[in-house]
Amino acid sequence: MSLRILLLGGTTEALRLARDLPATAIYSLAGLGRVPDDLPCEVRVGGFGGAEGLAAFIREQGIELLLDLTHPYAAQISANAARAAELSGVACWALRRPGWQAGEGDDWREVDDWNGLVAALQDFRRPLFTLGREPLEHLHDIPPHQHWTVRCLTAQEGVPRATVIGARGPFDLHGERALFALLGIDVLISKNSGSQATEPKLQVARELGVPVLLLRRPELPRVSREFVQLEALWEALQRRLAEP
Ligand code: NAP
Numbered sequence: 101m102s103l104r105i106l107l108l109g110g111t112t113e114a115l116r117l118a119r120d121l122p123a124t125a126i127y128s129l130a131g132l133g134r135v136p137d138d139l140p141c142e143v144r145v146g147g148f149g150g151a152e153g154l155a156a157f158i159r160e161q162g163i164e165l166l167l168d169l170t171h172p173y174a175a176q177i178s179a180n181a182a183r184a185a186e187l188s189g190v191a192c193w194a195l196r197r198p199g200w201q202a203g204e205g206d207d208w209r210e211v212d213d214w215n216g217l218v219a220a221l222q223d224f225r226r227p228l229f230t231l232g233r234e235p236l237e238h239l240h241d242i243p244p245h246q247h248w249t250v251r252c253l254t255a256q257e258g259v260p261r262a263t264v265i266g267a268r269g270p271f272d273l274h275g276e277r278a279l280f281a282l283l284g285i286d287v288l289i290s291k292n293s294g295s296q297a298t299e300p301k302l303q304v305a306r307e308l309g310v311p312v313l314l315l316r317r318p319e320l321p322r323v324s325r326e327f328v329q330l331e332a333l334w335e336a337l338q339r340r341l342a343e344p
Pocket of ligand 1: 108109110111128129130132145146147148149150151153154169170171173174175176177178180231232291
């Protein structure tokens with residue numbers, strides 16, 4: 101158990117893995133969300149200063165394996181991780197969580213970026229944004245015929261024609277149904293994170309025939325090993341840790 105690991109996190113899966121890592125591992129967070137204080141491994145918070153900064157950290161700390169379990173839309177840190185691994189000559193393993201797939205009864209429409217989203221939203225009145233903080237930068241641009249509901253980590257009061265809810269997943273089906281009904285949601289906006297923790301909103305949209313606008317996934321770099329499930333990554337890691 102002496103392999104020196106740096107785990108890049110900020111996701112549910114990363115936190116789960118961090119709970120089982122040896123004390124010699126380091127769990128790294130950007131610092132936007134909650135910082136756990138009950139992990140067996142070391143926790144560090146904040147950016148590294150780009151790929152070069154990350155490579156320098158890897159060298160200074162004697163890191164032997166880099167694990168990228170960041171969010172599928174956190175494209176910058178994943179690019180930095182791949183580059184830093186190259187620069188410092190360590191392996192980088194990544195969890196590349198697959199996106200959700202539309203099924204029968206789904207009306208999903210993909211948009212490229214914020215401008216594409218605004219255009220696609222024009223005919224709706226009561227959108228529910230579940231994208232994180234980005235809509236908060238556009239609260240002064242809400243068209244007169246719309247009332248926005250924005251769900252992100254922190255609530256905000258007193259915004260005309262918007263309800264800004266602070267909430268952290270997982271979200272259950274019962275609560276999501278209640279939210280859609282209470283606010284009369286007629287369109288859902290989401291990233292295609294593929295996370296089970298935030299999937300129930302898609303079922304509610306399907307049940308109600310509410311369209312879903314999905315922000316396109318960013319391209320992520322290829323790394324030494326890629327896993328689609330945490331369990332497979334964990335098993336490979338166990339084997340690696342057992343190597344003499
Ligand atoms: P990003 O755009 O890819 O990264 C921006 C910068 O934040 C990076 O260049 C890096 O700074 C720093 N950073 C990001 N993750 C880090 C980590 N785990 N440890 C240390 N520094 C980190 O990322 P983002 O989309 O802002 O997301 C930030 C964090 O929130 C990520 O850890 C991600 O897993 C988590 N998260 C993101 C989303 C999302 O929708 N994007 C959703 C849930 C959770 P330097 O260049 O200075 O090193």
